[in-house]
Amino acid sequence: MDRRRRRPAKELAGPLLAGLLLAGGAIPAALAALGDAPLKAMLWVAKGADPARALGTVPTECLKVPADRALAASVEIGRAAFRTQVLLGGQAARAGITCETCHRGGRANPDFQFPGVSGAPGTADVTNSLFSTHRGDGVDNPKPIPDLAGPKAALKVDQDPAAGKLQPFIHGLVTEEFDGPEPTPAVMAGLTAYVRALDPAACPAQPREPMSVALLMSDARRALTAAEGAAAEGDAPTAMLMVAAARSRLGLIDERYAAPALAQPRADLRAADRRLAGVQAALHERRVDEARDGLAAWLAGSRRLQAALTAHQAASLFDPGRLAQAAKRRLPG
Incomplete structure (x- = not known):
């Protein structure tokens, strides 16, 4: 049994505050060997994939929002955590x-x-040592990635709350499979609630939707609304992770606005990210009222930012034609 010390939630401030999420960071050698790419996702999209579908659209979410308000709020925490690299670390x-x-x-x-x-x-x-110092077994044994919104009976782990198996399983994925820092109790409960709320009966009629500024900004707002709730509960580490999740979504917009002609909307986006970095700092330093004011102000102005970005979306890599050209130049192989 690995007894190396896990970083508790209160020690996550460093990873959460370490630079702009927009700016990215060093990447593993396995990816660096493939060279730069306009979108990070191009580095792990199969070379035979249709870039218009793989990079220009996303599956629609099969989420059954609980009627219970507290459980629905927990699902939103999990949904945001599911979408940020800060959860996994390493x-x-x-x-x-x-x-x-x-x-x-x-x-x-x-x-x-x-x-x-x-x-x-x-x-x-999932037992590859590239991501895990705990579960790396030196054996090449890739397995199909399961559809978490598929029939519950077909999934590996019993999701019945009475069984008590799902949350420990997810905890192991985060902290051992990916060497991630110890999540807060609210984040662990949220991830568990989110996975349980994925339901094939809730799948929209359209299986996919376009990747867009509006979609990512909506995700950012949902994450920041979850941050407001966590801050109100006095849970600063969870609130900080929610802000990190919002910044991650801004990062996905930013990388599609790298063209010189998009310098102004990209500058506006980065200014918005810096304001969220300030909110994270305020949460870290327990300046809760300042953080809550910052969250409210950011949310109030987010529609204007979205409109400004959307006005230039056709000139960005959200545009299918521009995306196809970028993928043709950059997809490995």
Whole structure:
């Protein structure tokens, strides 16, 4: 049994405050060898995938929101945590990997093919030492990525709350499979609630939707609303992770606005990110009233930011034609 000390939630301030999430960071050698790419996701999209579908659209989310308000709020915490690399830490975070990377929209990802970790597209070796110092077994054994919104009976772990199996399983994935820091109790409960709330009966009629500024900004607002709730409860570490989740979504917009002609909207986006970095700092220093005011102000201005970004979306890599050209130049292989 590995007895190395886990960082408790109160020690997560360093990872959460370490630089702009927009700016990214060093990536594992397995990816660096492939060179730069306009979108990080291009580094693990299978070379035979259709870039318009794999990078220009996402699966629609099959989320059954609980009627209970407290449980619904917990689901939102889990949903946001599911979408930020800060949850996982280590090599995964440096590569930009989140839970959603393998489970897009809470589903599977048939286009995922990470160098050294995947076999066929849509598979991953969860005992690979690239991401885990705990579970690396030296054996190449990639397995199909499961659809978390599929029939519950087909999934590996019993999700019945009475069984008590799902939360320990998710905890092991975060802290051992990906060497992530110890999540807060609220984040662990939220991840568990979110996975349980994924339901095939809740799948929209349309299986996919376009990746867009509006979609990512909506995710950011939902994460920051969850941050407001956590801050109101006095749970600063959870609130900080929620802000990190919002910043992660801004980062996904930012990388599609790298063209010189988009310098102004990108500058506006980065200014918005800096304001969220200030909120994180206030939460870390327990200046809760300042943080809550900052969250409220950011949310109030987010529609204007979204409108300004959307006005230039056709000139960005959200545009299918521009995305196809970028993918043609950059997809490995």
